[in-house]
Amino acid sequence: MPTQSSQPATIASPAAEDVTRVAVSTVIFTLRRTDAADCPALALPLVRRTRDPYDDRWALPGGWLDITESLDAAAARTLGETTGLAPSYLEQLYAFGAVDRSPTRVVSIVYWALLRPDDASAGLRDQDGYDPENVAWFAVDDLPHLAFDHNEIIDYALWRLRNKVGYSRIAHGLLADEFTLADLREVYESILGRRLDPANFRRQVEGSGTLLPTDRFRTGNHRPARLYRYNHEVALADLGPLARRSPRRSPS
Amino acid sequence: MPTQSSQPATIASPAAEDVTRVAVSTVIFTLRRTDAADCPALALPLVRRTRDPYDDRWALPGGWLDITESLDAAAARTLGETTGLAPSYLEQLYAFGAVDRSPTRVVSIVYWALLRPDDASAGLRDQDGYDPENVAWFAVDDLPHLAFDHNEIIDYALWRLRNKVGYSRIAHGLLADEFTLADLREVYESILGRRLDPANFRRQVEGSGTLLPTDRFRTGNHRPARLYRYNHEVALADLGPLARRSPRRSPS
DNA sequence: GCAAAAGTGTTATGTATACACCCATGA
DNA sequence: TCATGGGTGTATACATAACACTTTTGC
Numbered sequence: 429m430p431t432q433s434s435q436p437a438t439i440a441s442p443a444a445e446d447v448t449r450v451a452v453s454t455v456i457f458t459l460r461r462t463d464a465a466d467c468p469a470l471a472l473p474l475v476r477r478t479r480d481p482y483d484d485r486w487a488l489p490g491g492w493l494d495i496t497e498s499l500d501a502a503a504a505r506t507l508g509e510t511t512g513l514a515p516s517y518l519e520q521l522y523a524f525g526a527v528d529r530s531p532t533r534v535v536s537i538v539y540w541a542l543l544r545p546d547d548a549s550a551g552l553r554d555q556d557g558y559d560p561e562n563v564a565w566f567a568v569d570d571l572p573h574l575a576f577d578h579n580e581i582i583d584y585a586l587w588r589l590r591n592k593v594g595y596s597r598i599a600h601g602l603l604a605d606e607f608t609l610a611d612l613r614e615v616y617e618s619i620l621g622r623r624l625d626p627a628n629f630r631r632q633v634e635g636s637g638t639l640l641p642t643d644r645f646r647t648g649n650h651r652p653a654r655l656y657r658y659n660h661e662v663a664l665a666d667l668g669p670l671a672r673r674s675p676r677r678s679p680s
Numbered sequence: 681m682p683t684q685s686s687q688p689a690t691i692a693s694p695a696a697e698d699v700t701r702v703a704v705s706t707v708i709f710t711l712r713r714t715d716a717a718d719c720p721a722l723a724l725p726l727v728r729r730t731r732d733p734y735d736d737r738w739a740l741p742g743g744w745l746d747i748t749e750s751l752d753a754a755a756a757r758t759l760g761e762t763t764g765l766a767p768s769y770l771e772q773l774y775a776f777g778a779v780d781r782s783p784t785r786v787v788s789i790v791y792w793a794l795l796r797p798d799d800a801s802a803g804l805r806d807q808d809g810y811d812p813e814n815v816a817w818f819a820v821d822d823l824p825h826l827a828f829d830h831n832e833i834i835d836y837a838l839w840r841l842r843n844k845v846g847y848s849r850i851a852h853g854l855l856a857d858e859f860t861l862a863d864l865r866e867v868y869e870s871i872l873g874r875r876l877d878p879a880n881f882r883r884q885v886e887g888s889g890t891l892l893p894t895d896r897f898r899t900g901n902h903r904p905a906r907l908y909r910y911n912h913e914v915a916l917a918d919l920g921p922l923a924r925r926s927p928r929r930s931p932s
Numbered sequence: 933g934c935a936a937a938a939g940t941g942t943t944a945t946g947t948a949t950a951c952a953c954c955c956a957t958g959a
Numbered sequence: 960t961c962a963t964g965g966g967t968g969t970a971t972a973c974a975t976a977a978c979a980c981t982t983t984t985g986c
Contacts, residue, residue, distance in 0.1 A: 625975095625976070625977070625978085627976095627977090627978085628975070628976060628977085632974095632975085647984080647985095648984085648985085649984080649985055649986085650983075650984055650985070651982070651983035651984045651985095652983075652984070
């Protein structure tokens with residue numbers, strides 16, 4: 429299920445019709461402020477297809493698995509090639525392999541990723557080698573009808589994100605290096621879709637030991653708020669025994 | 681990473697060396713009573729390989745993905761062909777795709793499964809089409825050095841099982857149709873590796889609404905214990921949006 | 933001063949845990 | 960009758976939630 433918009437067919441992709449090919453796609457979440465809205469909303473980048481099947485339809489960024497690269501590497505590479513983005517968090521989501529999900533037989537290893545807001549704009553501007561015309565951001569609650577089974581894949585990724593934010597610390601993957609507790613709370617509120625008590629939220633997150641207070645404050649309209657950074661001593665998310673094999677670090 | 685012990689090469693498996701092939705394997709857990717041990721222990725069936733690579737080494741049951749079947753179907757099929765077993769619970773675990781995990785490039789979609797004790801013995805006896813000589817059960821804490829990266833895969837499956845038993849009701853997948861609360865508690869104790877308070881366990885599980893009391897009792901050495909059955913109205917595990925597409929039922 | 937967000941304190945409620953205790957059966 | 964596991968009751972600790980309250984800034 430390749431979605432390399434307009435770039436030439438670089439990677440060796442067996443064209444045979446009687447073989448199962450392996451593709452890698454990624455659902456990339458970030459938070460975007462919509463104008464005149466109180467709360468930022470989850471958004472993701474999609475790539476417009478420029479060939480059949482599903483020509484001209486929006487799809488998840490992705491591409492074929494190269495025979496010389498691991499699945500993780502393929503996810504990061506295809507993501508960069510199609511959108512120019514480098515996520516702060518990347519984790520395998522699920523392998524989709526229904527027979528009829530594509531005209532030819534394709535098994536897609538799908539990843540899901542988190543992006544810091546500053547990385548989101550940077551990626552789409554600075555990089556080259558991809559086609560910015562055919563990359564666009566969509567709010568997750570206002571998606572078009574996508575190619576393949578990508579709508580269902582995004583539904584599943586959203587479910588995983590909302591689940592994981594409850595027992596893990598991945599919300600930091602959506603924030604810049606320094607942030608206030610209100611910033612962090614806003615991330616949780618956007619993902620979970622409900623308001624959280626500022627007082628209780630503070631105690632919970634302070635007691636977890638995942639935050640390091642700085643000496644800096646963000647000044648604004650009201651009382652200055654202390655800036656925190658993430659404590660990298662504690663893992664962003666417990667991936668189990670897999671994490672020990674390929675430790676993943678945020679690029680900062 | 682096929683492990684079809686001695687059966688002929690039935691499935692079309694592209695022999696080309698410059699192509700990525702897709703295999704499906706399954707980690708099947710069940711509980712087995714070891715003699716003179718107070719608590720049953722987790723065990724899983726392995727298949728002895730009868731060809732290179734890793735000839736004569738034990739490996740997870742599995743086989744090549746057929747081009748006409750879904751991943752789920754391939755997991756169930758290869759499982760039956762190699763071991764004659766039909767699990768009560770089957771869920772995708774992870775896709776393993778390191779470049780060097782096999783001499784040729786193989787991406788393995790790994791499933792994990794639970795088996796009722798009565799199914800465990802039945803499977804290995806009654807079915808045919810597989811080679812019982814090359815299938816054996818091993819305790820999870822006493823595994824040999826396996827083929828490929830299968831030791832790491834089992835570690836990860838164990839981690840997932842122990843995690844999931846905490847927030848899901850999958851323990852029923854390891855029990856017969858009717859069971860006492862002590863049976864169920866024993867399952868939890870075996871998986872988690874620690875004793876649980878019988879009184880608190882009873883209240884917790886009774887309050888969850890997942891059990892239906894029957895009129896029958898198991899009589900034994902002491903006071904008879906009420907038999908329960910699982911309430912199929914509530915899902916065995918919340919698989920998210922994926923469950924709605926392919927509902928999985930226990931064979932009973 | 934006033935509004936609004938930062939930050940602290942207090943209390944109610946629910947859940948997990950520990951453990952005392954009674955019940956019912958086989959031997 | 961006694962040992963043992965089945966089953967009930969209850970006190971304690973801990974996490975969560977609700978909310979009153981003080982602090983600090985911009986306007």
